[in-house]
Amino acid sequence: MNRTPANILDRPLGGRGTRSAESNVSQSAFAYLYSELVQYHQSRVASISELERRLESSGYGVGLKTLELLSYRARESKRETRLMNILQFVSAQVWKSLFGKPADSLERSIDHADEFMIVDYEPLTSTYVSVPSDLGQLSADAFISGIIAGVLDGAGFSARVTAHSVALEDGEGSASSNPSLPPKKDKAVFLVKFSPEVLKRDASLDR
Amino acid sequence: MASSSSNNGSSGANQLLLFVIVGKNEPLYEAEFHKTGTAGASDSVTRQNYFVLHSALDLVEKAAWTTNNMYLKVVDKVNQQQVSTYLTAGNIKFMLLHGGRSEDSIKNFFSDVYELYVKLSMNPFYRYDTPIASKSFDTRVRAVARRYLS
Numbered sequence: 263m264n265r266t267p268a269n270i271l272d273r274p275l276g277g278r279g280t281r282s283a284e285s286n287v288s289q290s291a292f293a294y295l296y297s298e299l300v301q302y303h304q305s306r307v308a309s310i311s312e313l314e315r316r317l318e319s320s321g322y323g324v325g326l327k328t329l330e331l332l333s334y335r336a337r338e339s340k341r342e343t344r345l346m347n348i349l350q351f352v353s354a355q356v357w358k359s360l361f362g363k364p365a366d367s368l369e370r371s372i373d374h375a376d377e378f379m380i381v382d383y384e385p386l387t388s389t390y391v392s393v394p395s396d397l398g399q400l401s402a403d404a405f406i407s408g409i410i411a412g413v414l415d416g417a418g419f420s421a422r423v424t425a426h427s428v429a430l431e432d433g434e435g436s437a438s439s440n441p442s443l444p445p446k447k448d449k450a451v452f453l454v455k456f457s458p459e460v461l462k463r464d465a466s467l468d469r
Numbered sequence: 470m471a472s473s474s475s476n477n478g479s480s481g482a483n484q485l486l487l488f489v490i491v492g493k494n495e496p497l498y499e500a501e502f503h504k505t506g507t508a509g510a511s512d513s514v515t516r517q518n519y520f521v522l523h524s525a526l527d528l529v530e531k532a533a534w535t536t537n538n539m540y541l542k543v544v545d546k547v548n549q550q551q552v553s554t555y556l557t558a559g560n561i562k563f564m565l566l567h568g569g570r571s572e573d574s575i576k577n578f579f580s581d582v583y584e585l586y587v588k589l590s591m592n593p594f595y596r597y598d599t600p601i602a603s604k605s606f607d608t609r610v611r612a613v614a615r616r617y618l619s
C-alpha cells in the first residue's frame with residue numbers, strides 16, 4: 263500500500279508516462295458536484311448576472327491552476343507569448359485535459375478584430391442543466407468562460423469571455439452525442455474579447 | 470562592515486544569494502541564501518540587493534515578450550552581481566541575484582523551484598498572486614538552494 267504523502271509539496275505532479283486513468287473523474291460525480299455549486303450560488307444572489315459572475319469567478323481559479331499545471335507537464339519550459347498560440351493552447355490542450363477532447367472549433371470574428379470564438383457542441387457544465395424560462399439568458403457555461411478567462415489572464419492576455427448558446431445549423435453537430443438525451447439543438451460558443459493593449463502588443467511583436 | 474557598501478558587496482557577493490518571487494504587483498516570497506559559516510549580510514547590503522533586484526523588473530518585463538522560453542538567463546548586471554530570471558506560464562517571476570554561478574546550476578535551481586511552485590498552486594486555498602506563507606515551501610526552497618547553489 264502506498265500512501266499519498268500528506269504534504270502537497272511532496273506529491274508527484276504527473277506528466278508523460280504516469281497513468282492518466284487515475285486522474286479521471288466520473289462524469290456523474292462532476293455533474294453532481296457542479297449542480298451543488300450552482301445551487302449554492304443561486305441561493306445567495308439576487309440577479310442572473312450576479313450568478314453568472316459568481317460562476318465565472320469560480321472557474322477563474324481553475325483556469326489559473328490549469329495553465330500552470332499543463333505548462334509544467336508539457337515539460338518544455340516554454341510559455342506562450344503570441345495570441346494565436348495561446349488561443350490554440352486553450353482550445354486544444356486545456357480542453358483535452360479538462361474535457362477529454364479538443365474544442366470543436368476556434369474561429370475569428372469577421373466584424374471585430376479582437377474577438378474570437380471557441381465552440382463546443384456539448385459542454386460538460388450544461389449537459390445536465392436545464393435553464394427555466396424565468397432565468398432567461400443564463401448560461402451555466404459561465405464556469406467554463408471563467409476557466410478560459412483565468413488561463414488567458416494568467417498568461418498575460420487579459421480578455422473578457424462570455425458564453426452564448428447559438429442554434430446549430432443543419433449539418434453541424436457531433437455524431438457521438440449521447441443517445442439517451444434528446445438531440446441537441448444548440449451549441450455553446452465562448453466569445454473571447456481581448457483588451458486593446460493585448461492586440462497592440464501582439465501586433466508589435468509581428469514586426 | 471557597513472562602511473563602503475560596494476566593497477562589501479563584491480566580497481560578499483559570491484556568498485550571498487537573494488531569491489525573490491514577484492507576482493504582478495508585489496513580491497510573493499523572499500529568501501536569502503548564504504554559505505553556512507559566513508555571517509548574514511549587513512542591513513545596507515541587503516537593502517542594496519533588494520534595490521538591484523527590483524530595478525531589474527523593468528528589464529524582465531521587456532525581455533518577457535521577446536522570447537517564449539521560461540528561462541530568461543541573465544537580465545541585468547550590476548557591479549559584480551547578476552540577476553537571472555525565470556518566468557512561469559502564469560507570468561510569475563522568479564528572480565535570483567547572484568555573484569556569478571554557472572548557468573546550469575541556476576537553471577536546475579529554477580526548474581526545481583518551479584515544480585514546488587506548481588504544486589503549491591494546486592492547493593485550492595492558495596490564491597494566485599498572493600504572498601506565499603507556507604513554511605514547508607520555504608524549507609524545500611532552501612533545500613533546493615543548498616543542493617544547487619553552494
